[in-house]
Amino acid sequence: MSVFKDPYGDRESKVIAIDVYTPVTSTNFIPDRSRPGLTTTAIGAVDLQGAGGNWATVGRRSRGGRRVHRQREKRKGKSVGLRIGTLNVGTMTGKGRELADVMERRKVDILCVQETRWKGSKAHSIGAGFKLFYYGVDSKRNGVGVVLKEEFVRNVLEVKRVSDRVMSLKLEIEGVMLNVVSGYATQVGCELEEKETFWSELDEVMESIPTGERVVIGADFNGHVSEGNTGDEEVMGKFGVKERNLEGQMVVDFAKRMDMGVVNTYFQKREEHRVTYKSGGRSTQVDYILCRRGNLKEISDCKVVVGESVARQHRMVVCRMTLMVCKKKRPEIEKKTKWWKLKKEECCEEFRQKLRQALGGQVVLPDDWETTAEVIRETGRKVLGVSSGRRKEDKETWWWNEEVQDSVQRKRLAKKKWDMDRTEENRQEYKELQRRVKREVSKAKQKAYDELYTRLDTREGEKDLYRLARQRDRDGKDVQQVRVIKDRDGRVLTSEESVQRRWKEYFEELMNEENERGKKSRRGELCGTESR
Numbered sequence: 001m002s003v004f005k006d007p008y009g010d011r012e013s014k015v016i017a018i019d020v021y022t023p024v025t026s027t028n029f030i031p032d033r034s035r036p037g038l039t040t041t042a043i044g045a046v047d048l049q050g051a052g053g054n055w056a057t058v059g060r061r062s063r064g065g066r067r068v069h070r071q072r073e074k075r076k077g078k079s080v081g082l083r084i085g086t087l088n089v090g091t092m093t094g095k096g097r098e099l100a101d102v103m104e105r106r107k108v109d110i111l112c113v114q115e116t117r118w119k120g121s122k123a124h125s126i127g128a129g130f131k132l133f134y135y136g137v138d139s140k141r142n143g144v145g146v147v148l149k150e151e152f153v154r155n156v157l158e159v160k161r162v163s164d165r166v167m168s169l170k171l172e173i174e175g176v177m178l179n180v181v182s183g184y185a186t187q188v189g190c191e192l193e194e195k196e197t198f199w200s201e202l203d204e205v206m207e208s209i210p211t212g213e214r215v216v217i218g219a220d221f222n223g224h225v226s227e228g229n230t231g232d233e234e235v236m237g238k239f240g241v242k243e244r245n246l247e248g249q250m251v252v253d254f255a256k257r258m259d260m261g262v263v264n265t266y267f268q269k270r271e272e273h274r275v276t277y278k279s280g281g282r283s284t285q286v287d288y289i290l291c292r293r294g295n296l297k298e299i300s301d302c303k304v305v306v307g308e309s310v311a312r313q314h315r316m317v318v319c320r321m322t323l324m325v326c327k328k329k330r331p332e333i334e335k336k337t338k339w340w341k342l343k344k345e346e347c348c349e350e351f352r353q354k355l356r357q358a359l360g361g362q363v364v365l366p367d368d369w370e371t372t373a374e375v376i377r378e379t380g381r382k383v384l385g386v387s388s389g390r391r392k393e394d395k396e397t398w399w400w401n402e403e404v405q406d407s408v409q410r411k412r413l414a415k416k417k418w419d420m421d422r423t424e425e426n427r428q429e430y431k432e433l434q435r436r437v438k439r440e441v442s443k444a445k446q447k448a449y450d451e452l453y454t455r456l457d458t459r460e461g462e463k464d465l466y467r468l469a470r471q472r473d474r475d476g477k478d479v480q481q482v483r484v485i486k487d488r489d490g491r492v493l494t495s496e497e498s499v500q501r502r503w504k505e506y507f508e509e510l511m512n513e514e515n516e517r518g519k520k521s522r523r524g525e526l527c528g529t530e531s532r
Contacts, residue, residue, distance in 0.1 A: 080173055082321045084180070085305075086112040086218025086287055088314035092134070092145070093117065094441055095310055096126035097400050098408055099147065102310050104128050108318055109149045112182035112218030116143035121161050125475040127400060133169055133478060135161035144182040157492060159478040160208075166201045168209075170492075174325035177492055179209050183219030188247060199250060206258050210491055214298075214323070217260070217290040220314070223247025224284060225262055232256075234293070237266035241274050241285035255290060263289040263302045263319050273303040278419070279313045289319050298322050309408075309415035309430075335386040337377065347384060355379045400444070407433070407440045 085108045089095060092113070103111055113132070119139040124132050129150030136143030142164040148156070148171075158170040168181045183202055186195045202217075209215055226244035229236045235255035240262075244252075255262055264274065264285065276287035289302060302319035310316075341347040358375050411433040418426040455461045485502055486492055493499050 078174070078325050080176075080323045080325050082110065082173075082178075082323065083108045083318055084110045084112075084216050084218065084289065084321055085316050085318035086114070086182070086220070086289055087311055087316040088114045088184070088220045088287060089311050090115055090313070091117040092132070092143075094438060096124075096132070097128075097441075098310050100126045100128040100130040101400075101405075101408070102308050102316070103130055103147065103149070106305055106308075106316070106318065108316075109152060110180055110216075111147040111316075112180065113145045113147060114143075114182065114184035114220045115141075116145050117141065118143050118145075122476050123478055131475065133159055133167075135164060135167050137164045142184060144184050146180050146182050156479055160205065162201050162205060165198050166205060168205050170213075172492065173323060175495075176323050176325050177210075177213035178323070179213055179215045181205055181215065181217040181219070183217060183221070185219065185221045185223065185247065185250075187222050188245070195247075195250070199254060202254065203257070214295055215260075215292055216321070217288075218317070219290075220287050221247060221251045222286050223249075223251050224286070225251055225265060225288070229265065235260065236262040239268050239274060240265045241271065241283070251288065259293050260290045261293045261296050263291055263296070263299055264317060266296070266299075267302050269303050272306060276304055276315050276317055277313055278315070281422075287314060287317050289317055291321075298324075306419070307412065307416045309412045309434075335388070337380045337386055338384045339380065341384045351379065351383045354383050404437075404440050404444050407437045411437050 083106075085106075089099065092099075099111075099113075102108075113134075116134050116136055117139055118134050118136045121135045122133075124134065126132050126147065130147050131150070131153050132145050132147050133156075134143065134145030144165060144167050146167070146169045148169075152171060152173070155171045155173055156169060157172050160168045160170075162168070165184045165186075166181070168179055171178045171180065181202075183198075185198055206215070224242045224245050225236060225240045225248040226242065227238070227240045229238050229240075232252055235252060251262070254260075264276075271283075274285055275283040277284045291299065298321050300320045300322060302317065305316040305318055308316060342351060355376065358379050359372075411430070414426070414430040414433045418430045452464075456465050485499055487498075487502055493502055
C-alpha cells in the first residue's frame with residue numbers, strides 16, 4: 001500500500017501500486033459494482049492513466065473528470081443510443097397494444113417481428129406512439145414486420161417488402177443510414193427449395209444495400225449455430241446454445257458470405273438469457289441479431305429479455321447499439337394558438353374586449369393589415385393560450401384502460417411463474433389468465449367503439465369522423481415526408497449542399513435534353529434536305 005499526495009486537494013489517496021510488467025491475475029480484478037467510478041481491472045487502470053501517469057487518481061474519481069469527459073465527447077461528436085430487438089410474436093391479432101406496452105417498458109426503439117399473420121402491405125399504429133410496418137399474404141401463416149418508436153417514424157426513407165418472410169426498412173438518423181431487415185426462415189421440415197428461396201431473397205436485400213450503410217438483421221432463423229466457434233471465429237462468438245444443425249450452418253454460411261457477425265453469441269450471459277425459444281421442456285436458440293463485422297464495435301450488449309408474456313414460446317432478443325452521428329440542431333416544437341376556444345361565448349367576449357384595448361378602443365380595424373394581424377395573434381396567445389406541442393392522445397388505442405392493463409400484468413406474472421416452476425397448476429393458471437385477457441380486451445374495444453359510434457351520430461361528431469379518417473390515412477403511409485433524395489448511383493444524399501447540387505444537375509439535364517418530338521422534327525428536316 002502506498003500513500004500519494006492528492007495534487008488537486010489536501011486529502012491523501014491510498015492505492016495499490018502494481019508493476020505494469022507483471023502479468024495480471026484474478027486478484028487484480030476490482031468488482032464492477034462495488035464502488036462507482038472504479039476501473040474494472042488493473043490493466044484498465046494502466047491503459048487509462050499510462051505507465052508513467054498520475055497513479056494518485058486511479059481508483060477514485062478525479063476532480064475535473066467531467067470537464068475532460070465533455071471535451072472527449074466534443075471531439076468525438078454526438079452519439080445516438082438505440083435498442084434494437086427481434087421477436088417471433090406468433091400472431092399480431094389482439095397483441096398490438098400489449099407489444100407497444102412491452103417496448104415502452106423495456107425501452108426498445110426498433111423491433112423486428114415475425115409470424116405476424118396479418119394480410120396486407122401497409123403501416124399501422126399499434127398505440128403509445130409505436131408504428132408497425134408489415135407485409136403478409138396469408139392470415140394463417142408467416143408475415144414479417146418492423147415496429148418503430150414515434151421519434152423514428154418520420155426518419156423512414158424507404159420500405160422494401162420482398163415476401164412474407166423478408167422485408168427491409170431504411171432509416172436516416174441524423175445523417176447516418178440504418179437498414180433494418182426482418183426475416184423469418186423456413187422451418188426444419190420444409191423443402192430444400194423453399195429454404196433456398198428464403199436465403200436468395202435475403203442475399204438480394206443485402207446486395208442492394210450500399211457498403212457504407214449500417215445494417216441490422218433481426219430474424220427467426222429456426223436453426224442452432226451451436227455453442228463454441230471453432231473454425232468460425234470471424235463471424236460468431238462462443239456463447240451459443242445446443243449443437244449446430246443444417247439450418248444453423250446456413251446462418252453461419254450467410255454471415256461469412258455477407259461479412260456479418262452473429263451478435264447474440266459474442267456476449268457471455270447465463271443460459272436463461274441466451275435461450276430464445278422454450279416449448280415442451282425444450283430450450284433452444286433460434287432467434288438472432290446480425291450486423292456488419294465492421295460495426296460490431298458499436299454493439300455494447302445483447303441478451304434475451306425474460307419475463308414477458310406477449311409471445312407464447314419465443315422470447316425477445318435486444319441489443320444496445322451506439323451510432324456516432326453528425327451534430328444537428330433540433331427543430332423547435334411549434335406551439336399553436338388555441339383558436340378553438342372561441343367557440344365558447346365567454347372566451348369570445350373576453351377576446352373581443354382585449355382586442356379592442358390593444359387597438360386603442362377602435363371599432364374599425366386599421367388599414368395596415370400586417371400590424372393588425374400581429375395584434376390579433378398576440379391577443380389570441382395571451383387570452384386563449386398556446387398548445388404544448390406534445391403528442392396528442394393516441395386515438396387508435398383509447399380502449400387501453402386500467403382493467404386491461406391489470407389483466408395483462410397478472411398474465412405476465414403468471415408466465416414468469418410458469419417459466420420458473422413448470423408445474424401443471426402454473427400452466428393452467430397461465431392459460432386461464434390468457435383467456436381472461438382476450439375477453440377483457442374484447443369488452444374494452446366493444447365499449448370504446450360503441451361510445452365512438454354514439455358520438456359520431458351527433459353534429460359535432462362529424463368533425464371527429466374526418467379527423468379519424470385523416471389520421472388513418474396518415475398512419476397507413478410508409479414515408480410521411482420526403483426529406484432526402486438519391487444520386488445517380490442510388491446513394492442517399494443527406495447534406496443540404498449535396499441535395500441542392502443534385503437538383504441542379506437534374507434540372508440541367510431535364511431542360512437541355514432533346515425530347516422525342518424534337519428528335520422527330522429534326523429527323524424530318526434531315527430527310528427533307530436529303531430528298532431535295
